[in-house]
Amino acid sequence: MAQHSDHAAAGHHDAAAHAHHPTAKTYLVVGLFLTIITVLEVWAYYVPSFVASKAFVPTLLIMSAVKFATVVMFYMHLKYDHKIFRALFTGGFLVAATTLIGLMFLFGKLAVRLGLLT
Amino acid sequence: MEAAITSAPQSPVAGHHYTSTGLDNRKIGIWAFLGSECMLFVSLISTYLIYKGRSVVGPFPHEAWTNPQTGQHLNPILNIPVTSFSTFLLLMSSLSMVLAHNAVVNKRVPKTTTGQRILGSSKLWLWGVIILGLGFLMCQAYEFTSFVHEGLTIRTNLFGSSFFTLTGFHGAHVTAGVLWLCSLLAIDYKRDLMPEDALNVDLAALYWHFVDVVWIAIFTLVYLIR
Numbered sequence: 001m002a003q004h005s006d007h008a009a010a011g012h013h014d015a016a017a018h019a020h021h022p023t024a025k026t027y028l029v030v031g032l033f034l035t036i037i038t039v040l041e042v043w044a045y046y047v048p049s050f051v052a053s054k055a056f057v058p059t060l061l062i063m064s065a066v067k068f069a070t071v072v073m074f075y076m077h078l079k080y081d082h083k084i085f086r087a088l089f090t091g092g093f094l095v096a097a098t099t100l101i102g103l104m105f106l107f108g109k110l111a112v113r114l115g116l117l118t
Numbered sequence: 119m120e121a122a123i124t125s126a127p128q129s130p131v132a133g134h135h136y137t138s139t140g141l142d143n144r145k146i147g148i149w150a151f152l153g154s155e156c157m158l159f160v161s162l163i164s165t166y167l168i169y170k171g172r173s174v175v176g177p178f179p180h181e182a183w184t185n186p187q188t189g190q191h192l193n194p195i196l197n198i199p200v201t202s203f204s205t206f207l208l209l210m211s212s213l214s215m216v217l218a219h220n221a222v223v224n225k226r227v228p229k230t231t232t233g234q235r236i237l238g239s240s241k242l243w244l245w246g247v248i249i250l251g252l253g254f255l256m257c258q259a260y261e262f263t264s265f266v267h268e269g270l271t272i273r274t275n276l277f278g279s280s281f282f283t284l285t286g287f288h289g290a291h292v293t294a295g296v297l298w299l300c301s302l303l304a305i306d307y308k309r310d311l312m313p314e315d316a317l318n319v320d321l322a323a324l325y326w327h328f329v330d331v332v333w334i335a336i337f338t339l340v341y342l343i344r
Contacts, residue, residue: 021220024220028213035206038209041338044342060338064337075323076328085145085149104167
């Protein structure tokens with residue numbers, strides 16, 4: 001019987017999560033926001049003084065991360081969905097990101113700068 | 119009575135799959151799959167970044183190169199305007215995908231204005247995703263063809279090997295997504311997709327958005343950062 005009430009609660013949770021999904025207007029605003037960031041990214045690529053500056057790479061990485069997070073939170077509904085889904089995705093993503101950073105330390109230009117590779 | 123209750127979780131009731139977590143197994147499965155896909159694409163991106171700048175012969179992505187043996191001059195090979203356009207197509211396809219999902223979820227809501235009817239047409243938005251996805255693939259086919267004509271193949275240098283493997287894998291994922299969406303569109307024409315089908319559309323949408331976020335990373339790391 002307890003299981004039945006669990007299922008009812010879960011069903012209620014699904015319905016509640018669905019009710020909090022963004023509206024079509026929010027999706028359009030997010031689409032516009034993503035377009036503006038993409039335009040800024042491409043614009044930055046064509047400004048030689050900015051490309052030569054130290055801020056170029058971090059700025060592009062931040063803009064890319066913002067776009068990534070926006071799509072995942074709003075379009076993939078991870079902001080509104082169950083924490084298990086969040087854990088499944090962010091878990092895989094964190095393992096992947098740690099692997100990337102580790103590989104960059106071991107074999108990338110970072111390793112050359114640190115004197116680990118020639 | 120007890121037996122009936124304990125057997126309930128295994129049997130689908132009214133099209134709903136009961137699980138011990140109370141969440142649909144298919145949705146848990148797609149999120150776990152996308153988490154594992156993160157690892158696949160990060161391994162490919164890592165390979166590209168590790169080999170970046172280590173090619174002995176050109177063409178190179180951002181620098182011009184002259185072949186010392188033949189004297190042939192090769193310009194930087196990446197075509198940023200075309201790739202920016204294809205990135206825009208993929209972003210807009212994601213917008214179209216959420217609107218398709220939204221239209222299916224709200225299928226039974228009465229539509230009185232033209233705007234509501236446009237926003238509520240799942241067929242229109244599914245067509246939009248498919249056409250934009252095909253547009254992206256055409257841009258990629260154009261890019262690959264022009265690279266081969268300019269002398270860059272998967273066997274030319276480290277850049278060519280890692281670039282074609284990474285973007286080729288992504289293109290294969292986009293192709294699979296387009297085929298998945300075509301099957302949803304066919305179902306929508308056969309019998310309208312209704313709110314009961316929202317989860318099926320949601321699964322395809324999650325996959326499609328993931329393909330989009332992977333491209334967001336590739337566009338910055340491969341194309342824009344020199």
